[in-house]
Amino acid sequence: MTDVSSxxxxxxxxxxxLLDKDLPYISNLANFSALLWLELEDINWVGCYLADKAKKQLFLGPFQGKPACTSIQVGKGVCGSAFAQQQTFRVENVHEFPGHIACDSASESEIVVPLYLNGELFGVVDIDSPRLNRFEPSDQIGIEYLVKVLENKLSDVHF
Incomplete structure (x- = not known):
């Protein structure tokens, strides 16, 4: 992985x-969020939104930061759009994103990465920053790599 920074x-x-395939997925998602919260600079929220496909929405999963929106419609906001389109959204200025859902008015930029469990779209990893243009292309590559590590560790986890 030469594109991933050291x-x-x-x-x-x-x-x-840190992750343990013998623990429930929720415990691993909690530690994933905590590690990123501690180690990434200039962020004010990191966590997961998980899919409720029957209701066509995402619900709040493990996170670090201020209280957050508890549900997001698929296709709405940055998280719902990233989930619906199954691709990473790196937003330099959230105020310019059509339909942005402001859970924390201090957030200025955001990155959202789809999360898969056993090959099935399961949710998204969401990271917010109080700084405009916080997430560079190199951050996107690195965060997507971390999400792959998480997905690989969760691949044998049972609910």
């Missing part, structure tokens, strides 16, 4: 050691 490679090693 900072994210180091984080991936920490993450791999």
């Amino acid at each position: 900072r994210y490679l180091t984080l991936s090693k920490q993450l791999d050691a």
Whole structure:
């Protein structure tokens, strides 16, 4: 993985050691969020929104930061759009994103990465920053890599 910076490679090693496939997925998502919260600079929220496909919405999962929106309609806001389109959204200025859902008025930029469990779209990882243009293309590569580490560790986890 030559495109992944050394900072994210180091984080991936920490993450791999921290996650435990013998624990429930919710415990691993909680530690994933906590590690990113501690190690990433200039962020004010990190966590997961998980899919409720019957209701066509995402619900709040493990996170670190201020209280957050508890549900987001699929296709709405940055999280719902990233989930619906099954692709990473890196937003330099959330105030310019059509339909942005402001859970924390201090957030200025955001990155959302789809999360898969056993090959099925399961939710999204959401990271907010109080700084405009916080997430560079190199951050996107690194965060997507960390999410892959998480997905691989969760691949044998049962509900």
